Amino acid sequence: TQLLExxxxxxSIQEGENLTVYCNSSSVFSSLQWYxxxxxxxxxxxxxxxxxxxxxxxKRLTFQFGxxxxxxxxxxxxxxxxDTGLYLCAxxxxxxxxxxxxxxxKGTLLTVNP
Amino acid sequence: xxxxTQTPRYxxxxxxxxxxxxxxxxxxxxxxxxxxxxxxxxLQFLFEYFSETQRNKGNFPGRFSGRQFSNSRSEMNVSTxxxxxxxxxxxxxxxxxxxxxxxxxxxxxxx
Numbered sequence: 001t002q003l004l005e006x007x008x009x010x011x012s013i014q015e016g017e018n019l020t021v022y023c024n025s026s027s028v029f030s031s032l033q034w035y036x037x038x039x040x041x042x043x044x045x046x047x048x049x050x051x052x053x054x055x056x057x058x059k060r061l062t063f064q065f066g067x068x069x070x071x072x073x074x075x076x077x078x079x080x081x082x083d084t085g086l087y088l089c090a091x092x093x094x095x096x097x098x099x100x101x102x103x104x105x106k107g108t109l110l111t112v113n114p
Numbered sequence: 115x116x117x118x119t120q121t122p123r124y125x126x127x128x129x130x131x132x133x134x135x136x137x138x139x140x141x142x143x144x145x146x147x148x149x150x151x152x153x154x155x156x157l158q159f160l161f162e163y164f165s166e167t168q169r170n171k172g173n174f175p176g177r178f179s180g181r182q183f184s185n186s187r188s189e190m191n192v193s194t195x196x197x198x199x200x201x202x203x204x205x206x207x208x209x210x211x212x213x214x215x216x217x218x219x220x221x222x223x224x225x
Contacts, residue, residue: 031212033213035216040218041218041219042118042204042206042216042217042218042219043157043204043216044216045213045214045215048212048213088156088157090157092212101147101159101162101172102147102159102212102214103159104156104157104158104159105156106155106156106157107156107157
């Protein structure tokens with residue numbers, strides 16, 4: 001069974017601060033996705049990383065896939081209240097048969113205070 | 115293009131009852147996946163359907179079942195409801211399988 005551990009579980013910061021969220025596993029994933037979920041809504045895809053060592057930037061958000069494709073991080077620069085939400089990482093299996101089953105971490109609940 | 119539509123948005127049932135949830139995928143998407151989201155367990159995969167066939171299944175009891183119709187719409191059924199089934203049930207559709215677009219979910223409360 002593939003598991004994804006996210007840390008921290010909760011994060012409350014002030015507007016303008018930087019933060020990093022981690023997503024770790026002992027399993028290899030063919031790709032890893034990051035989602036943001038706001039209250040009362042479903043998760044919305046932010047980015048997909050596929051290649052080990054890959055770095056992708058989305059405005060103030062920087063995503064990195066570990067070299068061994070077992071872990072990932074999300075860094076937010078100068079956080080804003082609009083960044084508040086539940087950040088979820090999800091891994092796509094690397095074993096062929098589970099390609100269409102995403103494994104989700106439990107999420108990091110981020111609150112950015114004005 | 116309309117997004118993934120889930121109905122109903124909220125549902126209250128009592129223990130022992132059964133419930134059917136509906137999901138209409140994005141037009142052209144043939145894969146539909148279902149997830150259960152709870153504060154303690156996070157998002158857990160229930161099953162995935164592609165062209166009316168269940169292609170993948172998570173570790174849930176047989177009380178949880180689903181189906182997909184020829185127009186790709188999907189339903190999920192939970193029989194003999196238990197208190198622990200209270201959760202947000204999310205449906206996601208995709209064109210091929212890996213990039214998933216989620217609906218807003220159905221919030222099920224079992225009393």
